[in-house]
Amino acid sequence: MTPGTLILIVLALAAIGYFTGKRRAIQTAKRDGRKLHSLPSYYGESVALFTAVPALLLLGAWLFVQPVMIENSIIGQIPESSVPEGGAKSLVMVDVRRIAEGLNLIIAEGRLNEEDISDMRADFIDVRSRLAEVGVALGSNVEPVVFQAAKEYRDLDLAGNLARDIVVLLTALLIGIWAFWRIRPTMRARNISETFVKALLIGASLVAILTTVGIVGSLLFESLQFFRLYPASEFYFSTEWNPQFRGGSDFGFLPLLWGTLYVSFVALLVAVPIGLMIAIYLAEYAGSRLRSFAKPAIEILAGIPTIVYGLFALITVGPFLRDWIAQPLGLGNSSSSVMTAGLVMGIMLIPFISSLSDDIINSVPQAMRDGSYGLGATQSETVRQVILPAALPGIVGAFLLAASRAIGETMIVVLGAGAAARLDLNPFEAMTTVTVKIVSQLTGDTEFASPETLVAFALGLTLFVFTLSLNVLALYIVRKYREQYE
Amino acid sequence: MTDFPADQSAASGASGRSLLKVGERTRKRNAAEKRFRMMGLAAVIFGILALFGLMASILSNGLSSFTQTYIALDVYLDPEVLDKGGNRAPEDLGRITTFTIQPLIKAAVQDLIDETGVSAEGVNANDAFELISKEAPAELRRFVLNNPDQIGETVSFDLLASGRIDGYYKGRVTMESAALDRNISPEQLDLADRLKTEGVLETRFNWSFFTAPDASDTRPEAAGLGVAILGSAYMMLIVLVLALPIGVAASIYLEEFAPQNRFTDLIEVNIANLAAVPSIVFGILGLAIFINFAGLPQSAPIVGALVLTLMTLPTVIIATRAALKAVPPSIRDAALGVGASKMQAIFHHVLPLAAPGILTGAIIGLAQALGETAPLLLIGMVAFVREYPAAPPEGFFDPASALPVQVYNWTQRGDPAFVERASGAIIVLLVFLLIMNAVAILLRRRFERRW
Numbered sequence: 001m002t003p004g005t006l007i008l009i010v011l012a013l014a015a016i017g018y019f020t021g022k023r024r025a026i027q028t029a030k031r032d033g034r035k036l037h038s039l040p041s042y043y044g045e046s047v048a049l050f051t052a053v054p055a056l057l058l059l060g061a062w063l064f065v066q067p068v069m070i071e072n073s074i075i076g077q078i079p080e081s082s083v084p085e086g087g088a089k090s091l092v093m094v095d096v097r098r099i100a101e102g103l104n105l106i107i108a109e110g111r112l113n114e115e116d117i118s119d120m121r122a123d124f125i126d127v128r129s130r131l132a133e134v135g136v137a138l139g140s141n142v143e144p145v146v147f148q149a150a151k152e153y154r155d156l157d158l159a160g161n162l163a164r165d166i167v168v169l170l171t172a173l174l175i176g177i178w179a180f181w182r183i184r185p186t187m188r189a190r191n192i193s194e195t196f197v198k199a200l201l202i203g204a205s206l207v208a209i210l211t212t213v214g215i216v217g218s219l220l221f222e223s224l225q226f227f228r229l230y231p232a233s234e235f236y237f238s239t240e241w242n243p244q245f246r247g248g249s250d251f252g253f254l255p256l257l258w259g260t261l262y263v264s265f266v267a268l269l270v271a272v273p274i275g276l277m278i279a280i281y282l283a284e285y286a287g288s289r290l291r292s293f294a295k296p297a298i299e300i301l302a303g304i305p306t307i308v309y310g311l312f313a314l315i316t317v318g319p320f321l322r323d324w325i326a327q328p329l330g331l332g333n334s335s336s337s338v339m340t341a342g343l344v345m346g347i348m349l350i351p352f353i354s355s356l357s358d359d360i361i362n363s364v365p366q367a368m369r370d371g372s373y374g375l376g377a378t379q380s381e382t383v384r385q386v387i388l389p390a391a392l393p394g395i396v397g398a399f400l401l402a403a404s405r406a407i408g409e410t411m412i413v414v415l416g417a418g419a420a421a422r423l424d425l426n427p428f429e430a431m432t433t434v435t436v437k438i439v440s441q442l443t444g445d446t447e448f449a450s451p452e453t454l455v456a457f458a459l460g461l462t463l464f465v466f467t468l469s470l471n472v473l474a475l476y477i478v479r480k481y482r483e484q485y486e
Numbered sequence: 487m488t489d490f491p492a493d494q495s496a497a498s499g500a501s502g503r504s505l506l507k508v509g510e511r512t513r514k515r516n517a518a519e520k521r522f523r524m525m526g527l528a529a530v531i532f533g534i535l536a537l538f539g540l541m542a543s544i545l546s547n548g549l550s551s552f553t554q555t556y557i558a559l560d561v562y563l564d565p566e567v568l569d570k571g572g573n574r575a576p577e578d579l580g581r582i583t584t585f586t587i588q589p590l591i592k593a594a595v596q597d598l599i600d601e602t603g604v605s606a607e608g609v610n611a612n613d614a615f616e617l618i619s620k621e622a623p624a625e626l627r628r629f630v631l632n633n634p635d636q637i638g639e640t641v642s643f644d645l646l647a648s649g650r651i652d653g654y655y656k657g658r659v660t661m662e663s664a665a666l667d668r669n670i671s672p673e674q675l676d677l678a679d680r681l682k683t684e685g686v687l688e689t690r691f692n693w694s695f696f697t698a699p700d701a702s703d704t705r706p707e708a709a710g711l712g713v714a715i716l717g718s719a720y721m722m723l724i725v726l727v728l729a730l731p732i733g734v735a736a737s738i739y740l741e742e743f744a745p746q747n748r749f750t751d752l753i754e755v756n757i758a759n760l761a762a763v764p765s766i767v768f769g770i771l772g773l774a775i776f777i778n779f780a781g782l783p784q785s786a787p788i789v790g791a792l793v794l795t796l797m798t799l800p801t802v803i804i805a806t807r808a809a810l811k812a813v814p815p816s817i818r819d820a821a822l823g824v825g826a827s828k829m830q831a832i833f834h835h836v837l838p839l840a841a842p843g844i845l846t847g848a849i850i851g852l853a854q855a856l857g858e859t860a861p862l863l864l865i866g867m868v869a870f871v872r873e874y875p876a877a878p879p880e881g882f883f884d885p886a887s888a889l890p891v892q893v894y895n896w897t898q899r900g901d902p903a904f905v906e907r908a909s910g911a912i913i914v915l916l917v918f919l920l921i922m923n924a925v926a927i928l929l930r931r932r933f934e935r936r937w
Binding site for chain 1: 515516518519522523525526527528529530532533534536537539540543544547731732733735736738739740743744752753756757758759760762763764765766767768769770771773774775779780781796799800803827829853856857858859860863864866868879880890893894897905908909912915916919923
């Protein structure tokens, strides 16, 4: 039984529970609704909830735990001798899983039956070609030990699945029947089912905490593994970034940090003045016709996915900057550069800055503007000398939020900034950022336990801490500012 | 009104300044005012121009991907070549390779040239064969396997022209560039032109761009978005099914039930921070937890959807809470007053009234998730996937691609024809986003209630 059908069966049981529970409530009250504590549907609901929820939770936990447990028991059986040179046991496990999958396919297609499989021995039969027939390609011939492990894996998996189906269905049935039998007219069914629902609501809001725990936990755990293989001081203070596939890599964080900050700086240099001026112009000067056209247009920019900006940088802005500015001035020949990525990222951040500043400028009390005009100041003087100082904390907050966005932005820099880790001042050179390197270290077929892969987690952790502190700081400033005028 | 001379009090007699004459200082101030205004206008114009520039760049590069050049060819499906045994048995037909089919197409091309008499000097049958996409033998093979009874007959096919020929009619390849190109020669382009006048070669709407799977590096003309669109659709389905109930449930708890205490604060801070975590960090989470720890398959829509769900949750929660807050307390009070429990008041009265706002927020969250790329790169969705995922629910675990990832994938290929494809894919993506946002705006307009 697949988990999908299992879920459907449990839900069907819950539906049956609902109707029988409702009927039983009415019957026990001798068809007199006044004798019941709650509406009959609440009796049904309580049975349905007790039938479905514990069983589904159990199923979820089972799906999570079973593969881990089976893997642990199989991985112990694989002798060191069958692990290929320079490989890891986890790679052998991949083969084991594929073979097991292939055996399942062979049976599903009716080529062999269960008995043939249990008699099958890798020393006598060409397992590889048999598996290739059902579309499972293996890199090398199958060793008898590995094949034995795969058979065991399959057996354990099948047994586990059977146990899962039985246990889940039994849970649903037993708890459901218990909930059904305890229905009495005096039972406070509404309170029970409402408490149950409330527990579900709390559970849903815990997802946010679980996500944070998951992020922090996975980043910390893998980063610690990395720092065990590679000294942290060298990671944070070395200026050499040079990953090698055959070990002996240098992971100096500084060139990446420099590229990240440089690109973000260019982006903010574009976005902050323009975004701020747009907010000021639309709030203080623009007529309603211009505003009703310009505001949605700028907001559309905010809804465009970053991959679109990335492509724009790659095919339009990059070549344009190279052919018209960098090459004539002799500054470089690369179409991907800090300038390309920074400029496009700046455009992406314009609506972000302008909508945040718009809120802030609008929340400056009208009385302050009126006071300034009353003293004879012009509109621009009012903006510069009254509104902006009053809105400054909010604008700083917006600036920090935009900086955090710029630092964490990925697709624009992947397509626009290049991949060369270098410390350079020339903005028309290709440089690289933290996010680009996370992508390049984690895509492609690298072995998971090597420092070349694990470094991405250390980069991710640093990035996370960086953006988080910027956000916390920004929210703190904005909140403090809000209190002033409300 | 404010450009009125501000220093009129000083403008009397002694200094020789007059109310009627604009003083030096006033002129300066008014000029500064004008400059400031111009700067503001320039900023607005820059923003709008950036939007138009972006759109123009994508459209001009991508619109051509919706048309494609085809060559009509009558191919004789020679039984001598395709089915030596003569029994049409599926096992024997399964051994047909694209190599065995190539000569059939070559022969057909030769026939075509002989028949129409368009042969050009310096172009032999081999060169003419190169006008046809490398995908064509595979297409023929599929046809033969599906229709074994047609073997021995002459069947007319509309075969894809090669990427260079297609590019020639879209302005990407010119006679000059062809002279320098190893893959195509000016003579071949000449032949293509003659075929076009014969009506054999024609350019028309490219349906397969929406339905075909991705194709390898050397055949951009065959690459399509089918798998990516399907993968994105699967992910959006799961995101909707997971993020909407969880987000609504969490918002109801936080907005209506949660007591003011440390624990609630902790949840609120968490949600605010999750909204600001860089998307790539969610990708790392997906890789570490869902793939490495839970053992879910790489490149599967289910993993992408779980990651995107976690990313979308803050958006849904923020929108839902705003919608719940907008329902006036009098509704709750009235329900409680006639004896409803708190849960009944919320589920029977507040929630239905807040539904349009919640749906709007959910659609906007979905639109964000649809365009998200970075986390999907990390969970292996960049893999080259040619097989369509199966029907749900099994298909959720099959490898698939996603629209934005397909765009990234194509930008990494060498052939310039893929830039056109990538831009075309972006147009498809933007059209989907436009539809979703339009639906959200319509929902808001139609059902929003002002209290």
